[in-house]
Amino acid sequence: MSDRFSRQRGxxxxxxxxxxxxxxxSEDTMPEPFKEAMMCLGEHLGVETFPVTPAEASYSVIWSGEGAVKVGFNPNKIAVTYDTHGIYLDGRxxxxxxxxxxxxxIATIAACMVWSEILRRSQAYTPVExxxxxxxxNVRVNENSLHTNISQLEFGLKGHLAHQNVRETDDGxxxxxxxxxxxxxDPIAIQLRDALEVRALNESHFPKYPCLEFELPPVAPRLEGHLTVVGAGGLGTWCLHTLVEGLRRSKEQHVSFLIFDKDMxxxxxxxxxxxxxxxxxxxLPKIEATRRWLAQRLDNSKVNIVYELIDSMTHEIEACGDGADLDEFFDEPIGFGSEVTGVLDAxxxxxxxxxxxxxxxxxxxMRPRVLADLIAAQRGLPYSNxxxxNYSGEFREFSTSxxxxxxxxxxxxxxxxSSCQEDGEVPxxxxxLTNALVxxxxxxxxxxxxxxxxxxxxxxxxxxxxxxxxxxxxxxxRLDRAAQVGRLERALWPDVEVSL
Known part of the structure; x- marks a missing residue:
């Protein structure tokens, strides 16, 4: 299943x-960033025609920013607005x-909430991943019927590429x-796969009106600093997309990036x-495509790229007091050849x-997540995870834990x-939507x-x-990571007694 929507079909x-x-x-009063987010997500979901005219519509999205909307229980209308205090689908x-x-x-989060409500109400979600x-x-074969002069059999499907696997019946x-x-x-495989239906007999599709309330602090007139992004897949690209669109709207910005991703x-x-x-x-390797994308959108940014976060990047390699080299306790760097120029070493x-x-x-x-958490803790920084x-997404910033x-x-x-790549260990x-929101x-x-x-x-x-x-x-x-450094190091290298 290698087409564009193959991982989503699950x-x-x-x-x-x-x-x-x-x-x-209410297109005239609707903010452009929200409309852009809705259209971007709709295109990535695979909605063929969006937006449509009122006569064609099954669902109407109403911007309630300037006047309260009575949402009631109308399953075909969804009210949305946001401000510095949060995001609301309750008509306020x-x-x-x-x-x-x-x-x-903020517009992307709001659009995710709206699209998810549309998917729920239209029963577009499968009830299980x-x-x-x-x-x-499946061909059942009686080996007792084999002629004695036949030593080997090969099965196939005429006109179709098939992979053979022989199993015991275990029935005596x-x-x-x-x-x-x-x-x-294979066309037959695609046809049968597309015909697969899984439905929950007691599934509920009552309208929901979720709201997220939080107070956004002021943005500095000049945004500057350095960001390390470990992973340029679904989460990493949406993080960069919404961040960069925001930076481009700032009065002044000068941000440098360090981007990790091992997908070739x-x-x-x-x-x-x-x-x-x-x-x-x-x-293209993802880090190269990401570097090009950033360079095209942020004139003042500096972008450095790395293939993979490995153990040795958590410490400067030096000799311990007893003569042991810490390098022996760390994973060896993985060689990727010279596919991309300018890739940093450890x-x-x-x-x-x-x-x-x-x-x-x-x-x-999980292990590289813990390595990234340690790198942040060593420097007294928050770790944004x-x-x-499947259907869930979680953002968590570790500032004291x-x-x-x-x-x-x-x-x-x-x-x-647990990857959505073709060669992922766990499908x-x-x-x-979950990638974009988180x-x-x-x-x-x-x-x-x-x-x-x-x-x-x-x-x-x-x-x-x-x-x-x-x-x-x-x-x-509060921001205090000091107590976490030793805890993270002991978990990563439980057999190392030296003080790292």
């Missing part, structure tokens, strides 16, 4: 999404304008099962949720990390990759750090997109 009924008809009912009036630097992120579907022909017979799995791109090529199925990539980027990375103001983790495995799984304190030391040894479905919250945290605020006003937010429900925790504004 969560969304693509045929339903494709046919959605949505109208902007906005009381203050959002700073233009924040607005691309289906990360992989394959089609096989001498029979075997020969599974002939059709190639994922942009793939077609990335395009439906990794917002900064286009068809022209397919085949020693150069350490120098740039010492200049950073915020570490943003946009990763698909984003994560998605850590991943290890929250989840336990064992996560530092978890190297399993995972992914849709644009990435936008990470962008908000970056803007606040660049404005010299210690922490984000939001400590954490968890979103269940299937139910369009949120749990948001406000930050107390």
């Amino acid at each position: 969560l969304i009924r693509q045929s339903v999404v494709q046919g959605l008809r949505v109208h902007f009912a 009036v906005s009381v203050s304008a959002v700073d233009p630097v924040y607005e691309p992120s 289906i990360p992989k579907v394959s089609v096989s022909v 017979s001498a029979h075997r099962r020969v599974l002939l799995r059709l190639d994922d791109e 090529e942009v793939e077609r199925h990335n395009l439906n949720r990794q917002v900064i990539f286009t068809e022209a980027d397919i085949g 020693s150069e990375v350490f120098e740039h990390l010492n200049k950073t103001d915020l570490v943003l983790g946009c990763l698909d495995a 984003g994560g998605i799984a 850590s991943l290890v304190e929250l989840y336990g030391a064992s996560i530092a040894q978890d190297r399993k990759v 995972q479905s992914s849709m644009v 990435g936008a919250f990470q962008a908000l945290s970056a803007i606040q750090r660049l404005s010299k605020h210690q922490t984000s006003v939001v400590k954490s937010v968890y979103w269940n997109a299937f139910e369009n429900e949120f749990h948001l925790v406000h930050s107390d504004g």
Whole structure:
């Protein structure tokens, strides 16, 4: 399943999404950033025609910023507004304008909430994640019927590419099962896969009116600093997209970036949720495509790129007092050849990390998340962590705690990759909405750090997109990571007794 929407089909009924008809009912008063976010997300979801005329519409999106809207229980109307105090789908009036630097992120979050409500009401979500579907022909074979002069058999499907797998029947017979799995791109496999239906018998689609309330602090007239973004996939690209759109609206900005990503090529199925990539980027390493995208949009920015965050980047390599070299305790760097010019090595990375103001983790495995958290804690910085799984997304900024304190030391040894890439160890479905919403919250945290605020006003937010429900925790504004350094180091290297 390598088409653009292949990873999304595990969560969304693509045929339903494709046919959605949505109208902007108050387009004249609706802010441009919100309309742009709605259109961008609609295109990435795969909505064929958007927006449509009132006569064609199944759903109307109403901007309630200037006048309250009675939302009632009309399943075809969705009211939305936002201001410096939050984002609302309950029909209330906005009381203050959002700073233009924040607005691309705020508009994106609001658009995610609206689109999720449309998907819920149209029953476009599947009731359970289906990360992989394959089609096989099952052939039962009686080995007792083999002629003695036949030593080997080969099965196939005429005119179709199939992969053979032989299994025991375990029913006391001498029979075997020969599974002939059709190639994922085979027309018959595609036809049967598209015909698959999974429905929940007791599924509820009552309208929801979620609201997010938080106080956005002032944005500094001059935004300057250094940001480290670990991961340029779904989360990382949406974080960069909403952040950069905000920076371009600032009075003055001078921001440097350090970008990590080990994926060696942009793939077609990335395009439906990794917002900064286009068809022209397919085949390029993600860090190279990201560097080009940033250079085209921020004239004053400096962008450095790295393939992978590894253990040795957490410390300057030096000899310990007993003569032991710490390098022996760390993972070896992975060689990628010379596909991209200007990629930093481990020693150069350490120098740039010492200049950073915020570490943003946009990763698909736990151990590198813990490494990123340690790098931030060592420098007394917040760690902005984003994560998605099926229908849920979570943003969390660690300013006084850590991943290890929250989840336990064992996560530092978890190297399993839950990836939406073709070669991911654990298949995972992914849709644009969760990536966009969490990435936008990470962008908000970056803007606040660049404005010299210690922490984000939001400590954490968890979103269940299937139910369009949120749990948001406000930050107390404290920043103290000192106690977390030793805890993170002991979890990462439990067998190392030396003081790192």
